[in-house]
Amino acid sequence: MSTSPYRRILDSAMLGGGDALNGAERLCQQCATELAVAGVGLTITSTVNHRPESVVAATEGMAERLESAQYNLGEGPCPTATSLGRPVLHPHLASTGLAAWPRFARVALDSGCASLFTFPLQVGLIRVGALTLYADQPRSLDADELGEALVYAEVALALVLGREQPGADHHEAAELWIGDHLEVHQATGMVAERLGVALVDALLLLRAHAYSHQRSLVDVARDVVARRLYLMQKEDG
């Protein structure tokens, strides 16, 4: 039975224990190795204005420097990706970077960055930050690499949101992969409205319920959508 890419990357990030922060560090490292880029960084952004709020993790050198730069300058691919709700891909930063981010691109190019690829950590209008791959040569990501990077972003989102506990049953964590089912998003909206909480908190409540009742997220979502299940703000157990 083959392991899904999501589960493989999550397991790998959580190998060696520690908390979600350690997981994020390992994730950046593994992503950089697997996709053969100079560095990878992960930044959380403000839900109000999408400006970088904190650098969660970054590989040493270029990524560390350029994630910090975005934080200090308040501009860069991370806030752009989060506000637009889509990846921001610059295979040739020298030709396209300065128009996008006059100050950041200058710093990036001077640091030896030749291309960058930023993936928002997002689920619809839940936007928490972004994962950026920095390369020291101009290059593109092919379809497989793009697919891989998107999974890294999904796992990064899970780490930031869910604060995956060390030693948790990763099978369940993988089941809690938000996935492609639109019912999950409908249920998220319904729970948010019903309980008067933010979308992200509604999603976390759905996940918590699924986890504690040993059910898949999509099954719980379907019950919520069909009004067979009403979640409470405080979950037992």
Added chain:
Amino acid sequence: MNREQQLVSVFVHLADTLTTEFEAIDLMQTLAETSRDVLPVEATGIALSDPRGRLRVLATTHPAAELLELFEIQNSEGPCYDCFQSATPIVNLSVEESWQRWPQFMACAADAGYTSAHAFPLRLRDEVIGVMNLFCTSSVELPEDDIGVAQGLCDIATIGLLQERAVREKHLIAEQLQAALNSRIQIEQAKGILSERLAVPLDEAFVMMRKHARANNLRLADAAAGVIQGQLVLPVEN
């Protein structure tokens, strides 16, 4: 409107939408509905392939819920899967052959009241980026003309998704496709909120949001954001 008029109106709509206010998701919805209206089919859905080759729903006619399930099952079996793999239309298979090829899909479709299905590729040069799925409650064959219309509508959908015939940059295509997929999720979140707030079914919530977006020249995704952020208060229709 006769069929010709409906098709002309789609072309005009497409021309209108190729502006900076253009929104792929809304065009997909229009194409799904137009296909259902001009072809002898009862339901339509349009799905995109993500970089991992999974089909992700972009738009469906209503009722949406049953169509979502019919798409989900097609990640491993069904006309969409075959269409995507072969990059060719899957049309007019006999009932027997359909059940033989796709037993699980056909059972699911039958549960929803459909007896046959066809799938057309959304093609960009030599790549298939998505599929349009047509569902019928009869097993009458789709005539030659209709097959041409269906593929033509798919080609429009592809142009619409990529906004420019001459898009060469793969990374721009990837950005646009991911944006459309995330917009869909945003719209579903807003549907959930509205459905709960106004005590209306999800499909109706979508129709209300779309009406409002059109009346106010808003992108559907922006109307959805407005609903989510509490800035958009929709009236209850009588």
